[in-house]
Amino acid sequence: MSAALDPVIHAPNRLQMCCMLAAVDTIDFATVREALDVSESVLSKHVKTLEEAGYVKVKKAASDGRQRTWLSLSKPGREALKGHLAALKAMMAGVPEA
Amino acid sequence: MSAALDPVIHAPNRLQMCCMLAAVDTIDFATVREALDVSESVLSKHVKTLEEAGYVKVKKAASDGRQRTWLSLSKPGREALKGHLAALKAMMAGVPEA
DNA sequence: TGAAAACTTTCCATATCGGAAAGTGATCGT
DNA sequence: ACGATCACTTTCCGATATGGAAAGTTTTCA
Numbered sequence: 001m002s003a004a005l006d007p008v009i010h011a012p013n014r015l016q017m018c019c020m021l022a023a024v025d026t027i028d029f030a031t032v033r034e035a036l037d038v039s040e041s042v043l044s045k046h047v048k049t050l051e052e053a054g055y056v057k058v059k060k061a062a063s064d065g066r067q068r069t070w071l072s073l074s075k076p077g078r079e080a081l082k083g084h085l086a087a088l089k090a091m092m093a094g095v096p097e098a
Numbered sequence: 099m100s101a102a103l104d105p106v107i108h109a110p111n112r113l114q115m116c117c118m119l120a121a122v123d124t125i126d127f128a129t130v131r132e133a134l135d136v137s138e139s140v141l142s143k144h145v146k147t148l149e150e151a152g153y154v155k156v157k158k159a160a161s162d163g164r165q166r167t168w169l170s171l172s173k174p175g176r177e178a179l180k181g182h183l184a185a186l187k188a189m190m191a192g193v194p195e196a
Numbered sequence: 197t198g199a200a201a202a203c204t205t206t207c208c209a210t211a212t213c214g215g216a217a218a219g220t221g222a223t224c225g226t
Numbered sequence: 227a228c229g230a231t232c233a234c235t236t237t238c239c240g241a242t243a244t245g246g247a248a249a250g251t252t253t254t255c256a
Contacts, residue, residue: 005110011212012103016189023192029234039215044235046213060222066232067222085196088186091114094121098183109243127203137246142204144244158253164201165253198256205250212243219236226228 003083008053010084013038014046018081021056021073029069047071055080101181101188106151108182111136112144116179119154119171127167145169153178 009018013036020027020035033043047069050056055077059070073081092098107116111134118125118133131141145167148154153175157168171179190196 005113007110010108010110012105012108013213019189019193022194022196040234041216041236042214048235060234062223065223067234069234081193082196085190085193088190091117092183092186095117095179095183096120098120098180111244138203139205139247140245146204158203160254163254165203167203199254200256201252201254203251203253205248207248208246210244213241215239217236217238220234222232224229224231226230 006084026072101185104182124170
Protein backbone atom coordinates (compact mmCIF):
# COMPACT_ATOMS: atom_id res chain seq x y z
CA MET A 1 0.00 0.00 0.00
CA SER A 2 1.23 3.45 -0.79
CA ALA A 3 1.11 6.32 1.66
CA ALA A 4 -2.27 7.63 2.71
CA LEU A 5 -3.44 11.18 3.06
CA ASP A 6 -2.26 12.81 6.25
CA PRO A 7 -5.13 14.67 7.91
CA VAL A 8 -2.77 17.06 9.63
CA ILE A 9 -1.47 18.15 6.25
CA HIS A 10 -4.61 17.78 4.19
CA ALA A 11 -6.53 20.78 5.55
CA PRO A 12 -6.36 23.40 2.77
CA ASN A 13 -4.58 26.10 4.76
CA ARG A 14 -2.07 23.71 6.20
CA LEU A 15 -1.44 22.05 2.87
CA GLN A 16 -0.71 25.39 1.29
CA MET A 17 1.48 26.37 4.18
CA CYS A 18 3.45 23.14 4.07
CA CYS A 19 4.05 23.54 0.36
CA MET A 20 5.25 27.09 0.93
CA LEU A 21 7.58 25.98 3.69
CA ALA A 22 8.90 23.13 1.62
CA ALA A 23 10.07 25.55 -1.02
CA VAL A 24 12.24 27.59 1.29
CA ASP A 25 14.43 27.27 4.32
CA THR A 26 12.48 29.67 6.49
CA ILE A 27 9.60 32.12 6.19
CA ASP A 28 8.10 34.50 8.66
CA PHE A 29 4.64 34.31 10.14
CA ALA A 30 3.37 37.49 8.52
CA THR A 31 4.32 36.44 5.03
CA VAL A 32 2.56 33.14 5.41
CA ARG A 33 -0.46 34.86 6.88
CA GLU A 34 -0.76 37.12 3.88
CA ALA A 35 -0.39 34.24 1.48
CA LEU A 36 -3.09 32.21 3.18
CA ASP A 37 -5.23 35.25 3.80
CA VAL A 38 -6.42 34.21 7.23
CA SER A 39 -6.53 35.94 10.60
CA GLU A 40 -3.60 35.81 12.96
CA SER A 41 -5.46 33.59 15.37
CA VAL A 42 -6.22 31.09 12.66
CA LEU A 43 -2.68 30.92 11.38
CA SER A 44 -1.39 30.66 14.92
CA LYS A 45 -3.59 27.66 15.51
CA HIS A 46 -2.58 25.93 12.31
CA VAL A 47 1.07 26.50 13.12
CA LYS A 48 0.48 25.00 16.52
CA THR A 49 -1.19 21.95 15.00
CA LEU A 50 1.75 21.39 12.68
CA GLU A 51 4.23 22.05 15.43
CA GLU A 52 2.60 19.56 17.77
CA ALA A 53 2.69 17.00 15.00
CA GLY A 54 6.40 17.68 14.78
CA TYR A 55 6.10 18.95 11.23
CA VAL A 56 7.21 22.53 11.66
CA LYS A 57 9.78 24.26 13.76
CA VAL A 58 9.13 27.67 15.20
CA LYS A 59 11.86 30.10 16.02
CA LYS A 60 11.48 33.59 17.39
CA ALA A 61 14.10 36.05 16.28
CA ALA A 62 14.35 39.75 15.80
CA SER A 63 14.34 41.42 12.44
CA ASP A 64 14.30 45.18 11.98
CA GLY A 65 14.21 45.59 15.71
CA ARG A 66 10.83 43.83 16.01
CA GLN A 67 10.54 40.26 17.05
CA ARG A 68 9.23 37.94 14.40
CA THR A 69 8.27 34.30 14.25
CA TRP A 70 10.12 32.17 11.75
CA LEU A 71 8.70 28.95 10.44
CA SER A 72 10.37 26.01 8.79
CA LEU A 73 9.48 22.45 7.87
CA SER A 74 11.21 19.87 10.02
CA LYS A 75 12.71 16.77 8.51
CA PRO A 76 9.72 14.66 9.58
CA GLY A 77 7.53 17.40 8.16
CA ARG A 78 9.20 17.13 4.79
CA GLU A 79 8.83 13.39 4.86
CA ALA A 80 5.17 13.61 5.78
CA LEU A 81 4.52 16.15 3.07
CA LYS A 82 6.31 14.00 0.55
CA GLY A 83 4.15 11.05 1.55
CA HIS A 84 1.02 13.09 1.38
CA LEU A 85 1.82 14.44 -2.06
CA ALA A 86 2.68 10.94 -3.21
CA ALA A 87 -0.75 9.79 -2.09
CA LEU A 88 -2.36 12.66 -3.96
CA LYS A 89 -0.40 11.86 -7.07
CA ALA A 90 -1.40 8.23 -6.82
CA MET A 91 -5.03 9.28 -6.85
CA MET A 92 -4.53 11.67 -9.71
CA ALA A 93 -2.69 9.04 -11.68
CA GLY A 94 -5.85 7.43 -12.92
CA VAL A 95 -7.56 10.64 -13.87
CA PRO A 96 -7.50 11.33 -17.62
CA GLU A 97 -6.33 14.73 -18.80
CA ALA A 98 -5.05 15.66 -15.39
CA MET B 99 -5.10 33.53 -10.12
CA SER B 100 -5.30 29.89 -10.92
CA ALA B 101 -8.11 27.66 -9.74
CA ALA B 102 -8.56 27.24 -6.03
CA LEU B 103 -9.27 24.12 -4.04
CA ASP B 104 -12.89 23.07 -4.17
CA PRO B 105 -14.14 22.20 -0.68
CA VAL B 106 -16.78 19.86 -2.07
CA ILE B 107 -14.06 17.82 -3.70
CA HIS B 108 -11.27 18.28 -1.18
CA ALA B 109 -12.65 16.09 1.61
CA PRO B 110 -10.51 12.91 1.49
CA ASN B 111 -13.31 10.45 0.81
CA ARG B 112 -14.86 12.61 -1.85
CA LEU B 113 -11.53 13.31 -3.49
CA GLN B 114 -10.80 9.65 -3.72
CA MET B 115 -14.26 8.96 -5.03
CA CYS B 116 -14.04 11.66 -7.67
CA CYS B 117 -10.72 10.33 -8.88
CA MET B 118 -12.18 6.84 -9.09
CA LEU B 119 -15.18 8.09 -11.02
CA ALA B 120 -12.99 10.12 -13.34
CA ALA B 121 -11.19 7.01 -14.42
CA VAL B 122 -14.27 5.17 -15.58
CA ASP B 123 -17.62 5.75 -17.13
CA THR B 124 -19.65 4.31 -14.31
CA ILE B 125 -19.12 2.44 -11.08
CA ASP B 126 -21.54 0.98 -8.60
CA PHE B 127 -22.11 2.12 -5.05
CA ALA B 128 -20.82 -1.06 -3.42
CA THR B 129 -17.53 -0.99 -5.26
CA VAL B 130 -16.89 2.57 -4.25
CA ARG B 131 -17.89 1.82 -0.69
CA GLU B 132 -15.37 -0.98 -0.47
CA ALA B 133 -12.65 1.17 -1.95
CA LEU B 134 -13.26 3.99 0.50
CA ASP B 135 -13.91 1.62 3.35
CA VAL B 136 -16.73 3.59 4.90
CA SER B 137 -20.22 2.71 6.05
CA GLU B 138 -23.16 2.82 3.67
CA SER B 139 -24.61 5.83 5.41
CA VAL B 140 -21.41 7.75 5.04
CA LEU B 141 -20.98 6.99 1.38
CA SER B 142 -24.62 7.79 0.76
CA LYS B 143 -24.11 11.20 2.30
CA HIS B 144 -20.99 11.94 0.31
CA VAL B 145 -22.72 10.92 -2.87
CA LYS B 146 -25.57 13.22 -2.00
CA THR B 147 -23.17 16.10 -1.39
CA LEU B 148 -21.54 15.59 -4.77
CA GLU B 149 -24.88 15.11 -6.45
CA GLU B 150 -26.27 18.32 -5.02
CA ALA B 151 -23.19 20.14 -6.23
CA GLY B 152 -23.98 18.76 -9.65
CA TYR B 153 -20.76 16.80 -9.77
CA VAL B 154 -22.05 13.26 -9.91
CA LYS B 155 -24.98 11.60 -11.56
CA VAL B 156 -26.81 8.78 -9.88
CA LYS B 157 -28.69 6.14 -11.78
CA LYS B 158 -30.51 3.18 -10.36
CA ALA B 159 -30.48 0.11 -12.52
CA ALA B 160 -30.73 -3.60 -12.01
CA SER B 161 -27.81 -5.94 -12.24
CA ASP B 162 -28.02 -9.62 -11.42
CA GLY B 163 -31.62 -9.18 -10.49
CA ARG B 164 -30.82 -6.78 -7.64
CA GLN B 165 -31.11 -3.07 -8.00
CA ARG B 166 -27.88 -1.23 -7.79
CA THR B 167 -26.89 2.39 -7.74
CA TRP B 168 -24.55 3.53 -10.46
CA LEU B 169 -22.41 6.58 -10.10
CA SER B 170 -20.70 8.70 -12.68
CA LEU B 171 -18.98 12.07 -12.84
CA SER B 172 -20.97 14.69 -14.65
CA LYS B 173 -19.34 17.04 -17.10
CA PRO B 174 -19.26 19.85 -14.51
CA GLY B 175 -17.88 17.33 -12.06
CA ARG B 176 -15.01 16.51 -14.40
CA GLU B 177 -14.30 20.17 -14.87
CA ALA B 178 -14.36 20.84 -11.16
CA LEU B 179 -12.08 17.91 -10.48
CA LYS B 180 -9.71 19.08 -13.18
CA GLY B 181 -9.62 22.52 -11.62
CA HIS B 182 -9.08 21.10 -8.17
CA LEU B 183 -6.23 18.88 -9.30
CA ALA B 184 -4.71 21.81 -11.15
CA ALA B 185 -4.75 23.79 -7.93
CA LEU B 186 -3.10 20.92 -6.11
CA LYS B 187 -0.44 20.63 -8.77
CA ALA B 188 0.22 24.31 -8.60
CA MET B 189 0.91 23.98 -4.90
CA MET B 190 3.10 20.95 -5.39
CA ALA B 191 5.01 22.68 -8.14
CA GLY B 192 7.25 24.53 -5.74
CA VAL B 193 7.98 21.52 -3.57
CA PRO B 194 11.44 20.01 -4.20
CA GLU B 195 11.67 16.29 -4.78
CA ALA B 196 7.95 15.93 -5.11
C1' DT C 197 -46.85 -12.70 2.46
C1' DG C 198 -42.39 -12.51 4.48
C1' DA C 199 -37.42 -12.04 4.12
C1' DA C 200 -33.44 -9.99 2.25
C1' DA C 201 -30.77 -6.70 -0.42
C1' DA C 202 -29.36 -2.06 -1.24
C1' DC C 203 -29.46 1.96 -0.16
C1' DT C 204 -31.38 6.59 2.41
C1' DT C 205 -32.49 9.26 6.53
C1' DT C 206 -32.43 10.38 11.07
C1' DC C 207 -30.14 10.73 15.37
C1' DC C 208 -26.29 11.81 17.88
C1' DA C 209 -21.61 12.48 19.50
C1' DT C 210 -17.25 14.47 18.28
C1' DA C 211 -14.13 17.37 15.79
C1' DT C 212 -12.70 21.18 13.09
C1' DC C 213 -12.69 25.76 11.37
C1' DG C 214 -12.87 30.47 11.55
C1' DG C 215 -13.08 35.16 13.49
C1' DA C 216 -13.38 38.40 17.47
C1' DA C 217 -11.67 39.66 21.64
C1' DA C 218 -8.68 39.35 25.37
C1' DG C 219 -4.01 38.17 27.01
C1' DT C 220 1.25 37.92 26.82
C1' DG C 221 5.94 39.35 26.11
C1' DA C 222 9.32 42.24 23.93
C1' DT C 223 10.54 46.75 22.22
C1' DC C 224 10.13 51.74 21.36
C1' DG C 225 9.39 56.71 22.28
C1' DT C 226 9.59 60.22 25.57
C1' DA D 227 10.57 54.16 34.05
C1' DC D 228 6.00 53.94 31.79
C1' DG D 229 2.59 53.67 28.56
C1' DA D 230 2.01 52.50 23.69
C1' DT D 231 2.68 49.30 20.04
C1' DC D 232 3.89 45.25 17.65
C1' DA D 233 3.48 40.40 16.95
C1' DC D 234 1.65 36.88 18.02
C1' DT D 235 -1.31 33.33 21.50
C1' DT D 236 -5.33 31.88 23.86
C1' DT D 237 -9.88 31.80 24.90
C1' DC D 238 -14.62 32.06 23.65
C1' DC D 239 -18.16 30.85 20.73
C1' DG D 240 -21.01 29.83 16.74
C1' DA D 241 -21.31 27.32 12.39
C1' DT D 242 -20.17 23.13 9.86
C1' DA D 243 -18.54 18.70 8.88
C1' DT D 244 -17.80 13.83 9.65
C1' DG D 245 -18.71 9.35 11.05
C1' DG D 246 -21.35 5.29 12.67
C1' DA D 247 -25.62 3.09 14.41
C1' DA D 248 -30.23 2.44 13.89
C1' DA D 249 -34.47 2.98 11.65
C1' DG D 250 -36.93 3.64 7.26
C1' DT D 251 -37.76 2.85 2.15
C1' DT D 252 -38.04 0.44 -2.11
C1' DT D 253 -37.51 -3.49 -4.92
C1' DT D 254 -36.89 -8.30 -5.61
C1' DC D 255 -37.17 -13.08 -4.65
C1' DA D 256 -39.05 -17.48 -2.58
